[in-house]
Amino acid sequence: MQTWNRLFWICLTGTILLTAGVIFLPRYLSRSLDLRELNWVEVGERDDFSFLEPSSGSVLENVQVFRNLTYNGENLTLISSIEEPVRMNNELLEQVYNQVMSASEMGMLPWVGFKKYEYSDRLEESALALYQYWPEYAKFARYYSLTYESEENPHKTEMLNFWYLRFSDTKTFDYYFIVHAVSYQIYYAELYNADTDIYAIQAKEDKVYKMKDLYNMQYDSAITADEDLFAIGCMQYYDAEGYDYIGSQNLYDKLGLVILYYEGRSVYIEQSVVENSLFPAYQGVSVGFQELANRVRYLVE
Numbered sequence: 001m002q003t004w005n006r007l008f009w010i011c012l013t014g015t016i017l018l019t020a021g022v023i024f025l026p027r028y029l030s031r032s033l034d035l036r037e038l039n040w041v042e043v044g045e046r047d048d049f050s051f052l053e054p055s056s057g058s059v060l061e062n063v064q065v066f067r068n069l070t071y072n073g074e075n076l077t078l079i080s081s082i083e084e085p086v087r088m089n090n091e092l093l094e095q096v097y098n099q100v101m102s103a104s105e106m107g108m109l110p111w112v113g114f115k116k117y118e119y120s121d122r123l124e125e126s127a128l129a130l131y132q133y134w135p136e137y138a139k140f141a142r143y144y145s146l147t148y149e150s151e152e153n154p155h156k157t158e159m160l161n162f163w164y165l166r167f168s169d170t171k172t173f174d175y176y177f178i179v180h181a182v183s184y185q186i187y188y189a190e191l192y193n194a195d196t197d198i199y200a201i202q203a204k205e206d207k208v209y210k211m212k213d214l215y216n217m218q219y220d221s222a223i224t225a226d227e228d229l230f231a232i233g234c235m236q237y238y239d240a241e242g243y244d245y246i247g248s249q250n251l252y253d254k255l256g257l258v259i260l261y262y263e264g265r266s267v268y269i270e271q272s273v274v275e276n277s278l279f280p281a282y283q284g285v286s287v288g289f290q291e292l293a294n295r296v297r298y299l300v301e
Contacts, residue, residue: 059238060262062180063187065160066291068148076299079161080143085136093135095184096165096177107233109189110196110285112175134173139166143181144299162187164299174279178292186237188288188296190274197282200273203248203255234258234269255285267291 069076082088103109112134142164147157161181168174176190231245240260248255255271268290275283286293 059185060265060267062160063267063289063291065146065148065158066187066289066295069146069292069295075147077145077147078142079145082141083139085138088138088141092141092163092184093138096163096179097135099179099184099186100175100177100189103186103189103233103237106236107229108237109186109233109287110191110199112173112191112193134167134169134175137167137169137173139168141165142299168279170279171281174276174282174284176296178288178296186288188286188292190276190284190286190288190296192276192279192282192284194282196285199285200283203273230256230271231258235260238269257290 100109100112104111143161144164145159145161147159149157163177163179163181163184165177165179166175167177172193174192176188177186178188179186228245231243234240235243235258238260240262242261244259244261246257246259251257253272255273257271258269259266260269269287270290270293272286272293273283274286288296
């Protein structure tokens with residue numbers, strides 16, 4: 001009898017210990033491992049990691065980023081595409097409008113209105129007011145992120161975010177803009193209206209005339225007032241320290257080229273005559289940084 005009692009207590013004790021071990025042992029081991037690595041830092045190889053940061057924000061560096069825009073757009077991501085005007089942010093439309101009007105007043109862009117006025121969200125009845133309220137005719141607003149490797153740190157990838165917008169009434173004007181996502185500063189503009197059509201025709205005729213004079217060795221290299229206004233407008237709008245201007249007579253297929261200087265470094269802005277199959281009514285004029293002007297078509301229409 002004593003033997004059975006002893007066997008019973010041994011089995012009961014074993015069962016209790018086994019149950020306690022199953023319940024509490026894993027917790028104990030996990031806590032021990034956690035405490036063992038508390039306040040410890042494991043150092044890995046530098047080649048095993050990288051991090052992403054926004055671009056610096058300076059005009060000089062941001063415009064040069066577009067050199068990284070490849071033909072196939074592997075490093076370009078379309079974050080958002082808004083095709084309905086009613087869904088577009090009013091602040092975005094107003095900021096873009098103000099930037100364009102400011103650039104037009106400085107002479108950097110062809111004029112896109114008939115007089116100076118403030119932004120309004122109401123369309124006037126007069127046909128002459130169409131240019132004034134062109135934000136009412138937004139066709140799309142697309143938000144892109146362009147990533148690129150940092151020149152300073154091989155383990156850092158940077159990104160530049162920007163908006164690509166179109167405004168058109170399909171009859172009298174058609175406008176395209178690429179602007180910085182935060183400051184809304186213009187990197188590229190493509191404008192089509194009756195004024196740009198006249199401007200393009202005169203510019204082409206003027207270039208032919210100058211080339212004939214150059215051929216006859218009678219060319220006067222003085223820069224015209226309109227050309228100087230465009231160059232000064234670019235310098236003022238982008239807050240550059242100085243500029244040089246190359247006129248159309250020295251360029252193959254451009255109306256003008258402005259070189260802006262920032263602390264010994266430079267960027268190029270080009271002005272060209274353009275045409276658009278979506279809006280064949282008028283010839284247009286494009287103005288933008290050279291790093292982007294040649295790559296605009298990489299963006300999906």
